[in-house]
Amino acid sequence: MMSKSVRHFLDINELPPKELRNMLALSADMKAKLKAHDKGKKPLEGKTLAMIFERPSTRTRVSFDVGMRQLGGESIMLTGAEMQLGRGETIADTARVLSRYVDAIMIRILNHDALLELAAHATVPVINGLTRRSHPCQVMADLMTFEEHRGPIEGKTVAWTGDDNNVLASWAHAAERFKFQLNVATPPQLAPNKAMKDWIKATQAPIVLGNDPEAAVRGADCVVTDTWVSMGDKDGEHRHNVLKPYQVNEKLMSLAKSDAIFMHCLPAHRGEEVTDEVIDGPQSVVFDEAENRLHAQKGILAWCFNEVA
Numbered sequence: 001m002m003s004k005s006v007r008h009f010l011d012i013n014e015l016p017p018k019e020l021r022n023m024l025a026l027s028a029d030m031k032a033k034l035k036a037h038d039k040g041k042k043p044l045e046g047k048t049l050a051m052i053f054e055r056p057s058t059r060t061r062v063s064f065d066v067g068m069r070q071l072g073g074e075s076i077m078l079t080g081a082e083m084q085l086g087r088g089e090t091i092a093d094t095a096r097v098l099s100r101y102v103d104a105i106m107i108r109i110l111n112h113d114a115l116l117e118l119a120a121h122a123t124v125p126v127i128n129g130l131t132r133r134s135h136p137c138q139v140m141a142d143l144m145t146f147e148e149h150r151g152p153i154e155g156k157t158v159a160w161t162g163d164d165n166n167v168l169a170s171w172a173h174a175a176e177r178f179k180f181q182l183n184v185a186t187p188p189q190l191a192p193n194k195a196m197k198d199w200i201k202a203t204q205a206p207i208v209l210g211n212d213p214e215a216a217v218r219g220a221d222c223v224v225t226d227t228w229v230s231m232g233d234k235d236g237e238h239r240h241n242v243l244k245p246y247q248v249n250e251k252l253m254s255l256a257k258s259d260a261i262f263m264h265c266l267p268a269h270r271g272e273e274v275t276d277e278v279i280d281g282p283q284s285v286v287f288d289e290a291e292n293r294l295h296a297q298k299g300i301l302a303w304c305f306n307e308v309a
Ligand code: CP
Pocket: 056, 057, 058, 059, 060, 061, 130, 138, 265, 266, 267
């Protein structure tokens, strides 16, 4: 069984704000050192991270791999299809076996329960590299990016426009932990599910759910969107049609604060959820956000290994 001292990174709302702040501070410190060409100590020397990808990835894969190398460790890249997992070996047995070889496991798998099962049976830290339910590594990088551009996020307003998805769920978890307002605009048929609504009610998280993108964005410090078709979603004309009014374009962006920033986890579908003018415009910080995946990943890894930068 899982030892109590194992530090998994599964979801933002499962960790105390103090630990999340600690991770962000580690990330910022490592970024500053990297920019100053200060190679410093190698806190993860001798450590190996197994990365399991059931679905494609560019940012998560490269940033974890490069992050491990920069911290003195190494990573092994595995895809579900290459592993016995793809032939029916259980998640629990996979967790038990990998825990004998490697020092941490990062997994991208659509089934969130499979992530939880892996964590329950691993004796090494498990990191959520995206499930259908959440994408916490992404939102740690997003919080870092927001604060670099606009200072402390507490009390600020973030607007989400698009469908309900894994990235939105992690933004919601972050709003509750970091005490910022999250205005959400989704089409009624693609709105957060009952479990999310119940969670918002139970935690009294400062989140307003609605269907009007203009109302959500008005006065916001940050506007966020994501692909209209997440991995595992059924693509189709109907989905695109109902999401069209939720596109972030210059008109919508003009309703936010004049110094509002635009964020997108990438990959973007230009001309769908966002126009070229916005994603390439002066308010867009999407490539800072992508870069910060590297620094945020290093902060998460160091935290999992209980290291101090
Ligand atoms: N944003 C993000 O997770 O990108 P990848 O799918 O490329 O890892």
